[in-house]
Amino acid sequence: MTLADLAGWVAPAATMIAAMMTAANLGTRVTGWGFVVFTVGSLAWVAVAVASGQNNLLLSNAFLTLVNLVGIWRWLGRQARYEEGSKTATQRSAAAKVPTLFSxxxxxxxxxxxxxxxxxxxxxxxxxxxxxxxxxxxxxxxxxxxxxxxxxxxxxxxxxxxxxxxxxxxxxxxxxxxxxxxxxxxxxxxx
The missing domain is CATH 2.30.30.240 (PRC-barrel domain)
Incomplete structure (x- = not known):
């Protein structure tokens, strides 16, 4: 099996798995990892595009790779930090003499x-x-x-x-x- 053949199998599989992960809306971490899997898929599509000479597939998936990197930053970076902050505030409020907080x-x-x-x-x-x-x-x-x-x-x-x-x-x-x-x-x- 060539690298192009492997990419031809990885690309649709990763894309479908990532779509299920993000569509299920199972929380910040799962959505973030969904974008990681989307990135694997878009990079595999780039490999398929290079191997088959399909410039439109190459350009669209190069762009989607950038979009997926933004998704990773948003869900595993920024949103995860927000959730960690609210979790800390909830825990601290439970231990303090103030009303307990809920995010x-x-x-x-x-x-x-x-x-x-x-x-x-x-x-x-x-x-x-x-x-x-x-x-x-x-x-x-x-x-x-x-x-x-x-x-x-x-x-x-x-x-x-x-x-x-x-x-x-x-x-x-x-x-x-x-x-x-x-x-x-x-x-x-x-x-």
């Missing part, structure tokens, strides 16, 4: 547990008030698979507690199901 950046995608630690859903969004930077409500996605059949519910701040493991409330799954389902594109001004 706002980690709210979206956080699991929501209810009574008896039963998983109720996932935070889809957080609506903030402009008059004092307080939380107006959280939007919780519950049920369904991969967003299909998912119900969206609004939980006011008095119904939720933030913690290291995510968001908790005192609702059961049945009580959450009985709450108003939010319509796509028509979320309320208040709950």
């Amino acid at each position: 706002a950046g980690s709210v979206i995608g956080a699991p929501v547990t209810g009574r008896h630690d039963a998983k109720l859903g996932t935070v889809v969004d957080a609506m903030m008030r402009c008059d004092g930077a307080g939380l107006a409500y959280l939007v919780i996605g519950a049920g369904g698979v991969g967003g299909v059949g998912e119900r969206l519910h609004a939980l006011p701040p008095e119904d939720v507690r933030f913690g290291h493991a995510g968001v908790a409330c005192d609702l059961s799954a049945e009580e959450l199901r009985m709450r108003t389902v939010l319509e796509d594109g028509a979320w309320p001004a208040t709950v």
Whole structure:
């Protein structure tokens, strides 16, 4: 097997694996490593382009290599530093005589547990008030698979507690199901 043949297999495989890693949105580290795999794929496509004389493939993947390097810097460099800073602040607040902190950046995608630690859903969004930077409500996605059949519910701040493991409330799954389902594109001004 020649180097060009090997690159011909590595290029599409790396591209597909990286696409799954980044599309899955499994967190900063996985997304960052997805860009590392994308870089391997784009470099393999460059090798295929050189071996086959395809200048358009060469130019597009040379550019994509630069884009992927920016993705690596953003997710494994900058964003990882931000997450480390918020993690440190959370740990320090837990040990100090101040209210424990919870990273706002980690709210979206956080699991929501209810009574008896039963998983109720996932935070889809957080609506903030402009008059004092307080939380107006959280939007919780519950049920369904991969967003299909998912119900969206609004939980006011008095119904939720933030913690290291995510968001908790005192609702059961049945009580959450009985709450108003939010319509796509028509979320309320208040709950």
